[in-house]
Amino acid sequence: xxxxxxxxxxxxxxxxxxxxxxxxxxxxxxxxxxxxxxxxxxxxxxxxxxxxxxxxxxxxxxxxxxxxxxxxxxxxxxxxxxxxxxxxxxxxxxxxxxxxxxxxxxxxxxxxxxxxxxxxxxxxxxxxxxxxxxxxxxxxxxxxxxxxxxxxxxxxxxxxxxxxxxxxxxxxxxxxxxxxxxxxxxxxxxxxxxxxxxxxxxxxxxxxxxxxxxxxxxxxxxxxxxxxxxxxxxxxxxxxxxxxxxxxxxxxxxxxxxxxxxxxxxxxxxxxxxxxxxxxxxxxxxxxxxxxxxxxxxxxxxxxxxxxxxxxxxxxxxxxxxxxxxxxxxxxxxxxxxxxxxxxxxxxxxxxxxxxxxxxxxxxxxxxxxxxxxxxxxxxxxxxxxxxxxxxxxxxxxxxxxxxxxxxxxxxxxxxxxxxxxxxxxxxxxxxxxxxxxxxxxxxxxxxxxxxxxxxxxxxxxxxxxxxxxxxxxxxxxxxxxxxxxxxxxxxxxxxxxxxxxxxxxxxxxxxxxxxxxxxxxxxxxxxxxxxxxxxxxxxxxxxxxxxxxxxxxxxxxxxxxxxxxxxxxxxxxxxxxxxxxxxxxxxxxxxxxxxxxxxxxxxxxxxxxxxxxxxxxxxxxxxxxxxxxxxxxxxxxxxxxxxxxxxxxxxxxxxxxxxxxxxxxxxxxxxxxxxxxxxxxxxxxxxxxxxxxxxxxxxxxxxxxxxxxxxxxxxxxxxxxxxxxxxxxxxxxxxxxxxxxxxxxxxxxxxxxxxxxxxxxxxxxxxxxxxxxxxxxxxxxxxxxxxxxxxxxxxxxxxx
Numbered sequence: 001x002x003x004x005x006x007x008x009x010x011x012x013x014x015x016x017x018x019x020x021x022x023x024x025x026x027x028x029x030x031x032x033x034x035x036x037x038x039x040x041x042x043x044x045x046x047x048x049x050x051x052x053x054x055x056x057x058x059x060x061x062x063x064x065x066x067x068x069x070x071x072x073x074x075x076x077x078x079x080x081x082x083x084x085x086x087x088x089x090x091x092x093x094x095x096x097x098x099x100x101x102x103x104x105x106x107x108x109x110x111x112x113x114x115x116x117x118x119x120x121x122x123x124x125x126x127x128x129x130x131x132x133x134x135x136x137x138x139x140x141x142x143x144x145x146x147x148x149x150x151x152x153x154x155x156x157x158x159x160x161x162x163x164x165x166x167x168x169x170x171x172x173x174x175x176x177x178x179x180x181x182x183x184x185x186x187x188x189x190x191x192x193x194x195x196x197x198x199x200x201x202x203x204x205x206x207x208x209x210x211x212x213x214x215x216x217x218x219x220x221x222x223x224x225x226x227x228x229x230x231x232x233x234x235x236x237x238x239x240x241x242x243x244x245x246x247x248x249x250x251x252x253x254x255x256x257x258x259x260x261x262x263x264x265x266x267x268x269x270x271x272x273x274x275x276x277x278x279x280x281x282x283x284x285x286x287x288x289x290x291x292x293x294x295x296x297x298x299x300x301x302x303x304x305x306x307x308x309x310x311x312x313x314x315x316x317x318x319x320x321x322x323x324x325x326x327x328x329x330x331x332x333x334x335x336x337x338x339x340x341x342x343x344x345x346x347x348x349x350x351x352x353x354x355x356x357x358x359x360x361x362x363x364x365x366x367x368x369x370x371x372x373x374x375x376x377x378x379x380x381x382x383x384x385x386x387x388x389x390x391x392x393x394x395x396x397x398x399x400x401x402x403x404x405x406x407x408x409x410x411x412x413x414x415x416x417x418x419x420x421x422x423x424x425x426x427x428x429x430x431x432x433x434x435x436x437x438x439x440x441x442x443x444x445x446x447x448x449x450x451x452x453x454x455x456x457x458x459x460x461x462x463x464x465x466x467x468x469x470x471x472x473x474x475x476x477x478x479x480x481x482x483x484x485x486x487x488x489x490x491x492x493x494x495x496x497x498x499x500x501x502x503x504x505x506x507x508x509x510x511x512x513x514x515x516x517x518x519x520x521x522x523x524x525x526x527x528x529x530x531x532x533x534x535x536x537x538x539x540x541x542x543x544x545x546x547x548x549x550x551x552x553x554x555x556x557x558x559x560x561x562x563x564x565x566x567x568x569x570x571x572x573x574x575x576x577x578x579x580x581x582x583x584x585x586x587x588x589x590x591x592x593x594x595x596x597x598x599x600x601x602x603x604x605x606x607x608x609x610x611x612x613x614x615x616x617x618x619x620x621x622x623x624x625x626x627x628x629x630x631x632x633x634x635x636x637x638x639x640x641x642x643x644x645x646x647x648x649x650x651x652x653x654x655x656x657x658x659x660x661x662x663x664x665x666x667x668x669x670x671x672x673x674x675x676x677x678x679x680x681x682x683x684x685x686x687x688x689x690x691x692x693x694x695x696x697x698x699x700x701x702x703x704x705x706x707x708x709x710x711x712x713x714x715x716x717x718x719x720x721x722x723x724x725x726x727x728x729x730x731x732x733x734x735x736x737x738x739x740x741x742x743x744x745x746x747x748x749x750x751x752x753x754x755x756x757x758x759x760x761x762x763x764x765x766x767x768x769x770x771x772x773x774x775x776x777x778x779x780x781x782x783x784x785x786x787x788x789x790x791x792x793x794x795x796x797x798x799x800x801x
Contacts, residue, residue, distance in 0.1 A: 017247040017268045024260040031200045031213035032262055034220060035074040035182075042067035043188055043197040062088040063194035068106070070186045070199065074217055079171060081108050081122075081164040087192045093126040093160070094191040100125045104190030106162050111183045111209045112172050116782070117678055118142070119184075119209045120171060126160045126190070128153040136781065138678045139207045141650055160192075179222025183212035203373025204714075204724065205676040210296065211373045221256030224265055228252065231269070234276045234302035241275040248272050276302035277329075285330040288420065288430050291399065293366075294679045294743065296378050298325045298397040309433040310418070314406060315760075315792060317444030318753055319474075320436060321746055323366075323401035326420065328392040335423045337388040338363055338400065340434065342416040350421065357414060360406070365390055366399040366743060371676050372714045372724065379675060379742045380712065380731050401746075404436065411440040441795040446756040446763070448696030451477035451529060452748075453670075454703040456734060458482025458489050459508035463737025467515040469730070470703075473749060477527045477582075477697070478516060482508065484532060485541030492542045493562050499554030501561045506569050513574055523574045529620070532585040534606050551605060560613035567615040578616030582644065585610060590624035593634045600624075600634055607641030620644035622670065625660075626651045632659055639663040646670055646699070649688060657692050668697035675711065675726040679747035682729070683784050686751030690758045690778055698755070700748065702727040704739075754784065757791045764798035 026041065033040055045059045045067050066086035073080045083106050087093070096102030103125040111119035117137035124130045132147035149166040168174055173182070186199040187206060200213035216223045228249060237245070248268045255261035280302045281287060288307045291298050307324050314320045328334040339350065340361045346353040366378035378399055384390055392398045413435055420430040452473065456466045458481045470478070482489025494503040517523055534550065540558055541547075548554035563583070570576040585606045591598025600623065607619055621642045625631040635645070645660055646668035660667055669689055673681055685698035706728045708716030717724045729748065732739035758778055765771045777790045 015271045015274075017244060017251065017271060018264055020251065020255050020258075020261045020264050024264060026259040027262045027266075030263065030266065032216065032220070032259070033072060033199075033213065034216045034218070035072050035079070036218075037071050037073040038259075040070045040072075040186065040199045042069055043186065043199055044201060045194060045197045046201065060194055062090075063197075066192070067197060068186075068188040068193065072215065074168070074173075074176065078168055079110075079164075079166045079173070081162075081166065081186075083108075083162045083164075083186065083188070085126075085160045085162070085188055085192065087158055087160065091192045093155070095125065095127050100129050100131060101189070103127065103129075104160070104192050105188075107185075107187040107189070107206065108164060109185040109187075109206070109209070109212060110166075110171060110215075111212055114181065114183050114209075114212075117209065117680055118782075119212075120166075121207075122147070122149060122151070122164055122166065124151050124153055124162050124164070126153060126155050126162075126192075135207065136684065137681045138205075138209060138676070139650070139673060140681045140684060143654070173217075176217045178218030179224075179226045180217045181223060182215045182217070183209065184215050185212045201373055203371050203375070203676065205372075205674065208371075208373060208375075208676055210678075211375055219257050220259070220262070221252060224252040224256045224269070225249075227269055228272065231273055231276055231302060234280050236280045236282070237276060238279040238282070241272070241279045244272050244275050273302065281329055285328070285332075285427050286334065286422075286430065287327045287329060288432060289325050289327065291325045293323045293399060293401065294747070296368075296376055298327075298378070298399050300325075300327050300397070307432055309435070312404075312434070312436040313789070313792065314436070314438055315441040315443045315753075315757060315795065316409065316411065316438055317407050317442055319749065320404040320406060321401065321750065323399060324432070325397050325399050326390070326392055326430075327397040328394060330426070331394045332424070332426065333394055334392040334427060336390060336421055336427070337386070337423065338384070338390065338418060338420050339388050340416055340418055342414075344417050344419070344431075347419055347421075357416065360404050361387075362403045362405075363387055363390075364401040364403070364741075366401060367712075369675070369712055370714055377675065379744060381741045381743060381746065383740060401743075403746075406438055407444075409438055411438050413437045439792060439796050441757070441760060441792065441799055443753060443756050443760065446760050448752070448756045448759055449477050449527065450696050450752050451475045451479045451699055452703040452729070453699060453701045453705075454479055455481040456704055456732070456739075457512050459511040460488030461734045461737065462511045462515065463734075464515055464518070465737045466732070466734075466739055467512070468519055469739045471516065471519050473745075474752060476525065477529050478513075479529045480509065480512065480531075484530060490542065491566075492540050492545075493558065493565070494542065495540070495545055495548075495554070495558045497546045497548075497554065499548060499552075499557035499561075501558060501565065504562070504565050504569070506566070510573070517574065523576050525580075526576065527580045527582060528570070528576065529582045529584060531587070532583055533587070534585045535602070551609070556609050556612075559609055560615075563610055563613040563617055564615045567617055579618055581617045582620050583610055583617055584620040584622070584646075586621065588622055588624055588648070592630060593637045600630075600638075604637055604641070607638065611641040618643040620646055620668070622646040622648070624648070624651070625656050628653060628655050628659075631656050635659055635663055639665055644668060646697070648672070649685070649692075649698070652692070661693060667692075667694040668699065669694055670699040670701065672701045672727070673729075673744070675714070675728075675742075675744075677744065679743045680784065682744045683747035683751040683754070684781055685748060686753070686755035687758065687778055687781055687784070687787065690755050690762075696752065696755050696759070698748075698751065700729070702729075703745075704728045704730050704732055706731075709734075750788075751784075754788055754791065757788065757795055760795050761791060761798060764795070764801070766801070770794070770798060 045064045066088040068085045070083040093104035105125045108122045122132045130151035134142040134145040152163045154161045189196045202208045340358045363384045364381040367380040368376040418432040485492045493501040567578040586603040589599040589603035591600045593600045619642045644666045649669040689698045706726045707724045711726045711731045729745040761774045
């Protein structure tokens, strides 16, 4: 498990083993449970946010006294979860016919292996409705999952009891050893609990597997013994470490099964870990080592080996990304510089090597950002000052990332050395040998569209750095961040009462496109995407304009003429053809297309008007397809006017995908992840599109939308808002035009490259055997690095034919 005590982010001086306090209590900070029928104790009923930002009020005493509790027992064939929910006097359950989660309900999350991102969710309403799902990673559902679990709900005066019987085979825990650890969480929500309550505080996102509590098979003693046993495999152990290990082992034998001893034993095991580290790394003040860069724990262990070489492999015209960890093992602060050298003889001229390949390297440090559950996410990637300077506190570990731009390089192996040079005395110079092999597979030859939703591509923020950042993402679709008619994109025409266009002004749009033109040299191959937001009260918004009723003759006339004028302007000034201009007039329409009151019917009518303009512009719509029956009716009707369908991928089912393909239209996908979403979820978007037979567009909301405007603060909100979700995958300041990426954004870019590499293989697979091999490779997404390696091998084989 990755809890703060077992896997800290700092290297500390070891301390003597602490005694077990006589008044110790079960851990609240680190909840743990043995799966033998043991009770969780009362769930946490958190304080409630008030209207005053940052202020909280104590939860009602009735809800605290009626907090839920649960017992979990691992039987021979199943895991039995029993949850008791007392109902406070004067309250009653609420039920929402459309949603379990809108009703009084419970949720059980279970992660079989904390080293893997997949987990399960089981949800039951107090009226007996039940659903279950498997997730490949945070908020990314696994397709084709069907549960065999049974749910029994007994609602009676004063309480509700929910019992889940989940087959162990379904969870993948058929064979279990004594002391084996799983993680999970239990949640109760609704009117009778006063809102969300939980066994382990998950923060604002329940789908937070890294924040789950610990669940143990067998006994706590066996768990502690297995942890200490692994630590004692360290190759070097001095006398002090051996003595401490004997003391801790004795405590485990005596108190290991006591819930009250948990915190003290975890602390003492941490001291043992530090003692073994000090013994194993005696005489060293620093250590460069490998780590899982998508994880959030980077401190070395007693068994950590120094990183001596990096062997990298990539196709041509790809971005090569990777990293490692620098740990300061001393009690002094560290400052140093990092740089790549093709010839180490040049290291004495550190700032003047004239090494063209070294200039292709960019270095970043992952900054710890606290999420709302007080867990550190090393998400923001801050460019190093001078592209080389980094600092590490005493006992700290700094995850360092690099990006290599391979554009224009020829196939072959590029070798050299990374040198980490200290600016302070007492720290040795560290080196890592590098070999980058570029295979003769050209990703630059593969055409695949992509974009991310943004706000900053508007005249409100006409910063060259922001435009350059977006362009460097590799997105060939420019999403115009300002909605026409609003501040920063005031491009609707001046019209008269009859809908005649009197004057057009596209200067707000030109401010953005001129910056792209300066960066790219040509926009002929670019596609532009505009969100028009044409609901009943908007569309053609312009100060001083008459506001014609939507779908009136005046509105239709003006809208069609503006569409033609837009196409003419973009073609004349930027040589952007009409078919590369995409209008997206209604967001997520739902309901029945034949129901005049539905947003789906509204979207149908807007599409008809825009298509009637005859400008050659393409139309995109992102309809709600959660209801398969309605999707079968709505999609063919919308296809009469719309050229592109964009689907919220988590709602897609195999039948819906089939219906979408039958329209013959271009198919996109989108997601709504956030800061707490795993980077691997972002990376998987590309290959999921490939599996579904979609285009390369796997967009996400959002590139730069952060609650309160500050993505580094997980608790702030905008004025008059309670939403503190940080969706943005980049961190920026609009005023200064400064921006930096995140691990999630890098992962998304890697996913787009995965798609292009798979597309390369599809285009070059000339026989059934190669196509079958491609299908087999892309069907397995549990290890995306391995998938990339196998795709590259296949692409190399196909390119040689």
